[in-house]
Amino acid sequence: MSYPDNFKYTKEHEWVLVEGDAGTIGITDHAQSELGDIVFVDLPKLGAAITKGSTFGSVESVKAVSDIYAPVSGEVTAINDALGTAPEKLNADPHGAAWLIKVKLSKPEEVSGLLSAADYQKYLGE
Amino acid sequence: MSDTTDLQRTPLFETHIASKAKMVDFGGWHMPVQYSSIIEEHSAVRTGVGLFDVSHMGEIEVRGPQALDLVNYVATNNAAKLKPWQAHYSALLYEHGGTVDDILVHRLPSGEMFLCVNASNQEKDFAHIKTVTAGKGFDAEVDLASSRYAQIAVQGPKGLSTLQKLTKTNLSEIKYYWFADGEVSSTPARIARTGYTGEDGFEIYIAPSEAARLWNELLKAGEEFGIKPCGLGARNTLRLEAAMALYGHELTASINPLEANLAWIVKMDKGEFVGRAALEKVQTAGLTRGLVGFDMKERGIGRDGYEVWVDGKTAGWVTSGGPSPTLNKNIGLCYLPAAKAQPGASIQVIIRNSPVEAVIVPTPFYKRAKA
Numbered sequence: 001m002s003y004p005d006n007f008k009y010t011k012e013h014e015w016v017l018v019e020g021d022a023g024t025i026g027i028t029d030h031a032q033s034e035l036g037d038i039v040f041v042d043l044p045k046l047g048a049a050i051t052k053g054s055t056f057g058s059v060e061s062v063k064a065v066s067d068i069y070a071p072v073s074g075e076v077t078a079i080n081d082a083l084g085t086a087p088e089k090l091n092a093d094p095h096g097a098a099w100l101i102k103v104k105l106s107k108p109e110e111v112s113g114l115l116s117a118a119d120y121q122k123y124l125g126e
Numbered sequence: 127m128s129d130t131t132d133l134q135r136t137p138l139f140e141t142h143i144a145s146k147a148k149m150v151d152f153g154g155w156h157m158p159v160q161y162s163s164i165i166e167e168h169s170a171v172r173t174g175v176g177l178f179d180v181s182h183m184g185e186i187e188v189r190g191p192q193a194l195d196l197v198n199y200v201a202t203n204n205a206a207k208l209k210p211w212q213a214h215y216s217a218l219l220y221e222h223g224g225t226v227d228d229i230l231v232h233r234l235p236s237g238e239m240f241l242c243v244n245a246s247n248q249e250k251d252f253a254h255i256k257t258v259t260a261g262k263g264f265d266a267e268v269d270l271a272s273s274r275y276a277q278i279a280v281q282g283p284k285g286l287s288t289l290q291k292l293t294k295t296n297l298s299e300i301k302y303y304w305f306a307d308g309e310v311s312s313t314p315a316r317i318a319r320t321g322y323t324g325e326d327g328f329e330i331y332i333a334p335s336e337a338a339r340l341w342n343e344l345l346k347a348g349e350e351f352g353i354k355p356c357g358l359g360a361r362n363t364l365r366l367e368a369a370m371a372l373y374g375h376e377l378t379a380s381i382n383p384l385e386a387n388l389a390w391i392v393k394m395d396k397g398e399f400v401g402r403a404a405l406e407k408v409q410t411a412g413l414t415r416g417l418v419g420f421d422m423k424e425r426g427i428g429r430d431g432y433e434v435w436v437d438g439k440t441a442g443w444v445t446s447g448g449p450s451p452t453l454n455k456n457i458g459l460c461y462l463p464a465a466k467a468q469p470g471a472s473i474q475v476i477i478r479n480s481p482v483e484a485v486i487v488p489t490p491f492y493k494r495a496k497a
Contacts, residue, residue, distance in 0.1 A: 036148070036160055036163060036164055036359070037163050037164050037165045039427070039449045040425070040426070040427055040449070040456075042425075042426075042478075058478070060427055060449075061164075062164040062165060062359060062363060062448060062449055062451070063159065063160075063164060063359045063362075063448070065427070065429065084425075
């Protein structure tokens with residue numbers, strides 16, 4: 001699977017797509033592949049504040065729990081309810097239909113510290 | 127990935143790497159946790175057939191005129207009840223009643239006893255058996271034989287049909303928990319109708335040098351049944367559904383088998399054995415805690431080590447927990463005070479600092495239909 005060039009990435013394997021002051025956040029294909037069959041996704045509530053570098057939820061596969069870290073700070077404006085009943089979508093389409101949350105960025109300047117698609121793939125290769 | 131250079135490898139290591147299995151450190155062994163998907167591998171075993179490399183398991187051979195007596199002294203079940211070519215589940219205990227290991231005991235016609243023990247416990251078991259039998263005068267020799275065996279498990283309703291293609295031994299004549307010595311694909315093999323999945327199946331013991339060839343031949347033989355190589359991930363979800371104990375979780379040095387619902391493998395009337403006196407005291411005093419199954423009622427998965435509350439107070443802990451692919455719900459096993467360990471009772475599992483509702487249920491969670 002390819003890593004979209006318009007996404008920014010973290011070393012903890014999250015991605016964010018920033019459009020104006022709106023961000024869409026998900027986990028990367030590498031993350032879903034390492035986790036294996038995803039069976040449970042725990043997400044924050046609408047309106048919750050998330051802080052860059054802090055956990056805002058978790059993803060559980062059959063064998064393990066993995067925390068998800070916020071790539072940017074902001075307020076949650078949407079959550080992907082479909083993952084509540086169909087968490088396996090995260091294995092199938094982690095960069096598309098299985099986004100996790102949308103946020104209104106509180107510190108847009110944080111984005112510049114994130115990895116580009118090329119840098120992230122280089123990081124994976126190391 | 128962490129440094130794996132010190133990990134032990136099975137004879138199938140190269141085979142696993144070549145098939146791109148995900149490898150993990152399991153008790154000091156570099157083992158496949160999954161090949162494709164734990165859920166798919168799990169389902170293959172429940173509905174068809176799955177193949178497991180369990181070569182990390184240890185083998186201990188006890189030979190000599192008093193081999194049976196020695197085994198009966200170190201293990202809880204009554205080996206004297208075994209017929210030649212029969213096997214049973216048993217446990218090694220410390221004098222204080224805690225569990226050293228849970229094991230399979232096989233009785234050979236020659237009088238030799240063949241023990242299959244847990245991978246990461248094998249040296250400990252061997253040393254324990256030597257220590258507790260020292261000076262007891264048993265005319266028997268105890269041999270840690272693990273390096274002479276690879277072990278492959280062929281598990282699932284199509285396990286027999288798969289393995290039968292490669293052996294002249296009539297597998298349908300081997301009853302559950304019996305075994306035979308024969309050949310599989312022209313190499314000597316010990317073929318036991320045992321397993322750790324809650325399904326019918328076989329565990330075969332072969333020379334390590336033959337393991338890779340046999341593995342590939344078994345995969346070919348099972349192709350028509352949709353055979354899948356299965357990792358430790360599926361092995362764990364399968365045994366959890368069947369509520370089979372995993373050493374280090376349901377059984378430890380501080381847990382005795384009576385607490386773990388294993389009174390059926392403890393034969394107090396068979397005579398002296400290591401740990402018997404301690405268990406007698408436990409029986410007189412009554413069990414203080416018990417192992418029970420639970421279903422999660424709310425969203426969340428109770429995992430190993432999570433705290434369990436009853437009536438808002440800490441009462442016990444989860445020993446194993448996770449999603450059940452067959453039953454499509456989240457299940458687990460936990461220890462609770464004996465008085466609270468009642469099916470139907472509400473408990474709370476503490477998941478990331480929040481109590482999540484669960485209910486105690488009878489085990490096993492899954493039981494296969496009798497053929």
